Amino acid sequence: MHSPSEDHMNAILQILRYLKFALGKRLMFSKHDHLNIDGYIDADWAGNVTDRRSTFGYFTFVGGNLVTWRSKKHKVVVLTSAEAEFRGMTKGICELIWLRKLLIELGYEPTSIMNLFCDNKAAIAIAQNPVQHDRNKHVKVDQHFILQKFEAKVI
Template sequence: MSVVSRYMHDPRKGHMEAVYQILRYLKSALKKELIFRKNDHVSIEGYCDSNWASCANNRRSNSGYYIFVGGNLVSWKSKKQTVVARSTAEAEYRAMILGVAELLYLKSMLVELKLDQEAKMKLWCDNKSAISIANNPV
């Protein structure tokens, strides 16, 4: 949807075909649902990833994350990065920054709701260089 929306002021035939394909998918997915289960824990766990220089027009990377609270999916986001990353490690590190910001927001919300003061937070990333950068206190 985000790619198609870039062309909404001057759509071409290919753009409209993509919109119709998206609408057909949404129509077929009406019976799909997210299931929320009651769990004994309120741990916060996130997963983040990015694809380096994926946009052919401006070489920007896309970042994404999804966050689980108590084992239930509560937040997700996919966004084009605002700057051009010079490496996969930088692109992944920027994705981690977005994920950590969301984890901290959800943690503060849980504290405000007095649900769990000691909720553990974990962020999972698959890039060793970005993890090393994040673990470096300097």
């Protein structure tokens, strides 16, 4: 947005070409009286049968409308489902923070704390309790990042 280039223009043209040929398909955005930012994450632990790497995914809503989504295969094999979800939480929080900064830059400051929803009780417990560090030293950096954002009431 700050320094558009020819690559950016090519990407825009590709999107416009797609939209031109997909007239029957659409995303519906509804007007709501809030700009709450919510994120949902999930992970498929050791889901790939050939290399046993996990896949995580997240999607985010702004004002009740879906705005971003992503899924990605982990670069390394993770040892537990909690670790897979935990690493997904870190990526999800980064996306939420980016969305918040973008909205502020556009002149729309969100009024509430962002929500991140995760269905893994072990990952949530690790995020809230730094005392468990002996059992999960390999996710220590992610843990501190999540805890810091939680305590600062960013999420």
